[in-house]
Amino acid sequence: MRMGTLSLDDFKDVRIPVPWGHISGRWYGNQKERPILAIHGWLDNLGTFDRLIPLLPDHVGVLCIDLPGHGRSSHLQPGVHYSVDDYVYIIPRVMREYGWPKVSLLGHSMGAILMFVYAALAPHTVDLVISLDILISESRQPDGNNLRLSARNMEKHLGEDERLLEGISCEPPAYTLDTLCRALNKGTFQSVRYEVAHHMLHRQVTRSQLYPSKYYFSRDGRIKFLNHAYLDVGLFAEMARRIATNPYLIIKGSESPFLGPSEAFSILSTNNPNFEFYEVQGTHHVHLNEPEKCAQYIVPFLHRHRPPTPRNGSSLEPKEHSKSKL
Template sequence: MGTLSLSDFEEVRIPAPWGHISGRWYGNRNERPILAIHGWLDNLGTFDRLIPLLPDYIGVLCIDLPGHGRSSHLQPGMHYSIYDYVFIIPRVMKEYGWTKVSLMGHSLGGIMSFMYASLAPHTVDMVISLDILLPKPLVDPGAALFEAARDMEKHLVEEDRQEQSNLHEPPSYTLSQLTKVLAKGSSNSVTTEFAKHLLHRQVAKSQLYPDRFYFSRDGRVKYYHSIFIEPGLAAEMAKRIRRKPYLIIKGSRSYYVGDCCEEPFSIMRENNPHFEFYEVEGGTHHVHLHAAEECARYIVPFIRHHRPPTLTSWSLAGKEQKLSLNDKRKVQERFFERSKNKRSKL
């Protein structure tokens, strides 16, 4: 068996009331794939370096969340929310007629996976979570309230700006400038070296200035409504996941998996031989992007164990088909030989 190819994919558009969800389905199209969900302000390009390291017998459907990448933006007047994002998972399942789902999520995508797995555990057969489990803890309620109020104001300002953008193109920059902006915005979790994997799906070419581009994602996603999951609720959610295969990979230099995860981790470990947790030394929040090989060391065995190849997925299947065709030829040859013998006797 080999690994997936980054060039072997089919572009997909999943219809939604507000437009469509854009995605790329890598590899095997004959079986239910792993559904891969990116993080906040990212897009499906975040998995570019990981995809070619995954086994080729199973497909991976990477999607752009609404407002991100090449997916449709929500209508004017609407607000992005983590609650609404969770509903994207069953929407994709319904589109393809899946009764089960395998999830791989980074950051926001990992939070969505945890929330969905706790809400509908009977429909989940495994989860791979990259440097996340829960939203960041609420340390200072006053600061959190101030932040929410500030984001509300900025969201309204962004709506006004978008109304004006019908008449004026957004500010544009060179790709070099956008690369630096992206790296700075991620606190260098996405380095300038790897920024290209995200930029190719979230910029549009300026119609006014040659060699300049502007961010095409919805500016309102910067002010989406996140949540704080208090410890008691987090514990109950973890209990509902029970014995589901669950892999968490943490970057050692990232603070997204911290003390708030200790009790859920303890619950998920208890009587669950399918729970795995690993830390990648030197990894930042985008650990799967800059340390893809290290992540694959844990992800590939996890996939092979919990989503093993079926007979129709094995590379041997092709040989079996050839053997079957050879058998048919032998039968035909014997038939013609017998017919020839009968004619000679006559």
């Protein structure tokens, strides 16, 4: 059977109901098989996978979602705080919505952290993990600097809450798309290249009503100040031990400082026979800037651990296409 690659034009927009609204997403490709669940990083959205999707094999679909407060997903209600720990619950929520007994996971940055935590909590439900540029965040020591940062973030989060509760509805400052692309490049310390920044912007900006040629950020401002857990290095190590045989692929950008505690990485790489690690030249967003460097490892990994079945591939019926514009 001839295998092709996914098309970025072949998708279905999805809205997954949740108690606070909905989770927005796009399901690319095969919709008759359980897809890969893809989750973006902090302050990003599902557009982060735009350039990687077309390089993946088409025998398995990919469901990319926007986390709450990001992209086009609902914001949490005023008075409710964003937390990395709470984001982990999004994975089993999506699984229950579609009735999946198992899940295949693809994540970047914070999305990859959520997948490490979930895989450690429920390894029997995870059939593979593809982690882009991180395993788990470094343990945050409760020293003075970290505590001051947490205190400052708490105050800023509460300030954003107060503005929401007061019903302040004035439009945020608006800018041209070119200016926003440059701002995204600068804000990520050049991790996201200017020429590909529009892939992230198309889901996190809204056209200004006051200045129709300009746009403003529409993501929830409170996600900039989300809560980070103070987890112990020993706990990370025990979590790594629980991911004993789950196929686990990590691709790291050479110019990125992220990976995680060395002990957890060592345990996973030593104990798990299905663990793979590769370093490629690039930044934290290498999967967006130069997706071919990641795809060269992801594609064979998928063929090994999610091979095509007789029910999918060329036997699929034609799918409906839907397209959205900015």
